[in-house]
Amino acid sequence: MILTDMIKKRILIVGSNGMLGQRLTEYFLKNNDVELLCASSEEKSLIPNVEYKQLDIIQKNDVKKIITNFFPDFILNAAAYTNVDKAETERELCWKINVKGVENLALYSWTIDSQLIHISTDYIFDGKNGPYTENDLPNPISYYGRTKLASENSIKASGTRFTIIRTNVLYGPAKYGRADFVKWVYNSLSNNNQIKIVTDQINNPTYIDDLVQAISKIIYYKKEGIYNIGGKELLSRYDFTKIIADYFNLKKELILPILTKDLNQPAKRPLRSGLINLKAETEFGYNPKSIIETLELMKNELGIK
Ligand SMILES: NC(=O)c1ccc[n+]([C@@H]2O[C@H](COP(=O)([O-])OP(=O)(O)OC[C@H]3O[C@@H](n4cnc5c(N)ncnc54)[C@H](OP(=O)(O)O)[C@@H]3O)[C@@H](O)[C@H]2O)c1
Secondary structure (H helix, E strand, O other): OOHHHHOOEEEEEEOOOOHHHHHHHHHHHOOOOEEEEEEEOOOOOOOOOOOEEEOOOOOHHHHHHHHHHHOOOEEEEOOOOOOOOHHHOOHHHHHHHHHHHHHHHHHHHHHOOOEEEEEEEHHHOOOOOOOEOOOOOOOOOOHHHHHHHHHHHHHHHHOOEEEEEEEOOEEOOOOOOOOOHHHHHHHHHHOOOOEEEEOOOEEOOEEHHHHHHHHHHHHHOOOOEEEEOOOOOOEEHHHHHHHHHHHOOOOHHHEEEEOHHHHOOOOOOOOEOOEOOHHHHHHHOOOOOOHHHHHHHHHHHOOOO
8 A cells, every 4th residue: 555545635515514515524524534624604603523623715814824724625515505596696795605615715716736636506597508518618697607607717727736526416315404496395295285296497407415425436546627517307396396295205296386487486497408418427437316215215214214
């Protein structure tokens, strides 16, 4: 074994209290080859027994302090302003977090020659002709999408080594915070609540732990550049919801089909979207689970017999 193989990798997870951040934290916490530091906007870590610092990525000096003190080999950025509809009116805050904050991370990542692994989205596309490859031309139709595209561009311009991961509709077993889509559907239908679900938004929902596995492989193989990480199946949100209802034996008649335009949401959504995973599959063996397999895994977590 060569000496560098014996040295622990230092990983900084930013946004560690978020839906993806929590699962990343739980995963790397169990890895003995990793020295982990977590940071997020709240005072305390939601995941116990982890080295944690409160951090607002808008604050350049605080970003500098954490990065230059810890000297991470990899910075995983799972922090973002993620409320797509509110972003239309809270533009300044959304820009500060998603663009200025990411610029700060990229600057100090470059300063210490770290690798920044940043999470982006299919919302950088207009949804006219998805699913998309990494080389398709972005054309965001929401303010959130514009900030996420701007964050990608800031990273590319910063000079730091980087990996940009584009993903879509994350779901999975995050314990804390807001319910993911599967839990929301499960809770609504179990409580006999009708839910309106769009039939015209197509994408490939991504199981969070598949994304965590992909990130772990990107670190292992030191992959740089842009990678799509989506789920196995491309389908409408309505069909996804029906699969969830079927799997958990819930009443499908409570699911009402609706068109996106009739929801009157403040932010536009890409309709024919989704991400082609071929590059990640061929370069590092990304192999996402089927929806049924992921529901099976979530079953225990939802406490269903
Ligand atoms: N969820 C999806 O379906 C989806 C789809 C495609 C791409 N993505 C991308 O995936 C990444 C992770 O998404 P997620 O669903 O896990 O998001 P999330 O649950 O909203 O988590 C984001 C985390 O970032 C933190 N944060 C916000 N502003 C911050 C700041 N200024 N400084 C430090 N931390 C800050 C949030 O803290 P507070 O709660 O205190 O604000 C939260 O803990 C994001 O980049 C998102 O754009 C998500």
